[in-house]
Amino acid sequence: MTATLSPQLNDTTAIGRVAALVVDHAVKRFNVADKRRPVMAIDDVSMRLERGEIYGILGSNGSGKSTLIRLICGLLTLDAGRVEIFGHDLVREELTVKRLINRVSVDAAFFKKLSPLENLSFAARLYGLEAGPARSATLEILARLGISARRADRPIEQMSRGMQQKVAIARALLTSPSLLLLDEPTTGLDPRSKLDVQAFIEELRVEHGATIVLTTHDLAEADRLCDRISILNDGRKVVESTPIGLKLLVAERYDQPATLEAAFMTYTGRSLDDDHEETEETDEPN
Amino acid sequence: MTVLSHEMKTSFAFIERNFYLTRRYWGWELAFLVYSVAGALSISLIGAQAGDPRLLLSLMIGAIFWNYLSVVFSWIAETIAVERWEGTLEYTMMAPIRRSTQLLGSTAYAIVYGLVHTAVILVVLILFFPQLDLARANPLTAVAFVLLGSFSFVGIGMIAAILPLLYVERGAQMTFVLQSCLLLVSGVYYSISILPPWMQVLSHISPATYVLDGVRAGLIEGVPITELGGDIWPLLVMGATLIPLGVWAFGRAERYAKRTGKLKRVG
Numbered sequence A: 001m002t003a004t005l006s007p008q009l010n011d012t013t014a015i016g017r018v019a020a021l022v023v024d025h026a027v028k029r030f031n032v033a034d035k036r037r038p039v040m041a042i043d044d045v046s047m048r049l050e051r052g053e054i055y056g057i058l059g060s061n062g063s064g065k066s067t068l069i070r071l072i073c074g075l076l077t078l079d080a081g082r083v084e085i086f087g088h089d090l091v092r093e094e095l096t097v098k099r100l101i102n103r104v105s106v107d108a109a110f111f112k113k114l115s116p117l118e119n120l121s122f123a124a125r126l127y128g129l130e131a132g133p134a135r136s137a138t139l140e141i142l143a144r145l146g147i148s149a150r151r152a153d154r155p156i157e158q159m160s161r162g163m164q165q166k167v168a169i170a171r172a173l174l175t176s177p178s179l180l181l182l183d184e185p186t187t188g189l190d191p192r193s194k195l196d197v198q199a200f201i202e203e204l205r206v207e208h209g210a211t212i213v214l215t216t217h218d219l220a221e222a223d224r225l226c227d228r229i230s231i232l233n234d235g236r237k238v239v240e241s242t243p244i245g246l247k248l249l250v251a252e253r254y255d256q257p258a259t260l261e262a263a264f265m266t267y268t269g270r271s272l273d274d275d276h277e278e279t280e281e282t283d284e285p286n
Numbered sequence B: 001m002t003v004l005s006h007e008m009k010t011s012f013a014f015i016e017r018n019f020y021l022t023r024r025y026w027g028w029e030l031a032f033l034v035y036s037v038a039g040a041l042s043i044s045l046i047g048a049q050a051g052d053p054r055l056l057l058s059l060m061i062g063a064i065f066w067n068y069l070s071v072v073f074s075w076i077a078e079t080i081a082v083e084r085w086e087g088t089l090e091y092t093m094m095a096p097i098r099r100s101t102q103l104l105g106s107t108a109y110a111i112v113y114g115l116v117h118t119a120v121i122l123v124v125l126i127l128f129f130p131q132l133d134l135a136r137a138n139p140l141t142a143v144a145f146v147l148l149g150s151f152s153f154v155g156i157g158m159i160a161a162i163l164p165l166l167y168v169e170r171g172a173q174m175t176f177v178l179q180s181c182l183l184l185v186s187g188v189y190y191s192i193s194i195l196p197p198w199m200q201v202l203s204h205i206s207p208a209t210y211v212l213d214g215v216r217a218g219l220i221e222g223v224p225i226t227e228l229g230g231d232i233w234p235l236l237v238m239g240a241t242l243i244p245l246g247v248w249a250f251g252r253a254e255r256y257a258k259r260t261g262k263l264k265r266v267g
């Protein structure tokens, strides 16, 4: 039983061997209404992340990025497929896996009447951290993200959206996750805060060897941070490569400018064959 | 042992957080206390008007106990509802904790809060009705029954917490339905003997019936707890079944929510 509470032990023995994250033929459908075909939010997606990698997921609104992240952290159950984190099966070794991951979502979900310190103290206790050290770690991380100790004592509702988002990032970092899932972490931040957070993400990888999954609509951010990028379209992974690889691919194969934007447009665009089918379907007269 | 102490420590997370919430909203807590006192007082005054000290005490016990139950249930349901509403439930459910730890932590706070709340009302009512004769009362019996019954209420509370888990907008309100059914069949303000037989069947499976029986016997007749075995064993049995049942049912609901994507609020 104690082994499940200190999973780090298992990891170090297998260092370099196990992938940080394996997603194997994941499928997730949502029933949206009776008599309607379910929405294929994630359609046979597979990926493998090595330790210390920053992996970007791009895709248009509704392409399944957040759903994939939720599947990886166990907030949704898979309809088919398998997820493994540092060699631990998500379903069978739930508590071990949960200790290793954390997530930041696009909205900063907090008890808004409570202060950052109170909210983060709750998070720290859930992850079994001692109150004293957790408090100083919280203040340190918040300061690093530009939130003063004075601010940390007042209700979160008094903070701007960007500041709340930084507190959300601090919450995730507090538990020192080995796998960090970032779902549009910089959406809504000002340019300087964005750079702060991006620098922090890089630092996490370099200094703590964290593996990071990042979804974003900011292509420059993806270009700057990600070692590899995959693009989702209607729940399917349509392409996966390094940022440079993607740019070259669209330039060579589709005769497009060698930019991530061109890659995004090409792979999520209406011009792909699959989308034609869908258009025909919805245009059908009844 | 390490596992157990780890669980205890983790469930303290919920106690501490709920305490912070109470502290932040203390003005409202005070207002709520006024509401509860006024409610219990109004009911008790019916007994005072009848000029029957026994009825007065009996109604007072019913009102105070009913308040305790409402407070405990509303805390359990509301903390889940607020977490759902704010979206923090996703983070709580991502944390490496057992669901039982979460539920026990939340319900433990609800019980402690309910006891403090109830004690305040009790003091106010005793001061308000100087004619009350508590010379024969056996407070030990009353306290023991409330604590014993709390195990069952924790179990029922966990089951009630499923509603706000799945139905964020109205779920917490729907726990009132459950409460009022308990109110109807448990003999809070009248003897269950006046109920139609089919309702009396329900009375016998409501833990509140036995708690009220025990508390009244203790405070009105001064019966020591040792003579109330008939009320104790049903509470023991119900507590021992309802808590595991509550954890199990909540787990089922959680799996359902995760399959259908019901935990999500934003993004």
Ligand SMILES: Nc1ncnc2c1ncn2[C@@H]1O[C@H](COP(=O)(O)OP(=O)(O)OP(=O)(O)O)[C@@H](O)[C@H]1O
Binding pocket: A030, A031, A032, A039, A040, A041, A059, A060, A061, A062, A063, A064, A065, A066, A067, A068, B260, B261, B262, B264, B267
């Ligand atoms: N809880 C849910 N219930 C029903 N359908 C859902 C649920 N969550 C997601 N979906 C559907 O699944 C699909 C993918 O949604 P998802 O939120 O993963 O997209 P996304 O790529 O994160 O989009 P965005 O860029 O807007 O954040 C959408 O069609 C959405 O309507």
Ligand SMILES: [Mg+2]
Binding pocket: A065, A066, A067, A183, B267
């Ligand atoms: Mg999303």
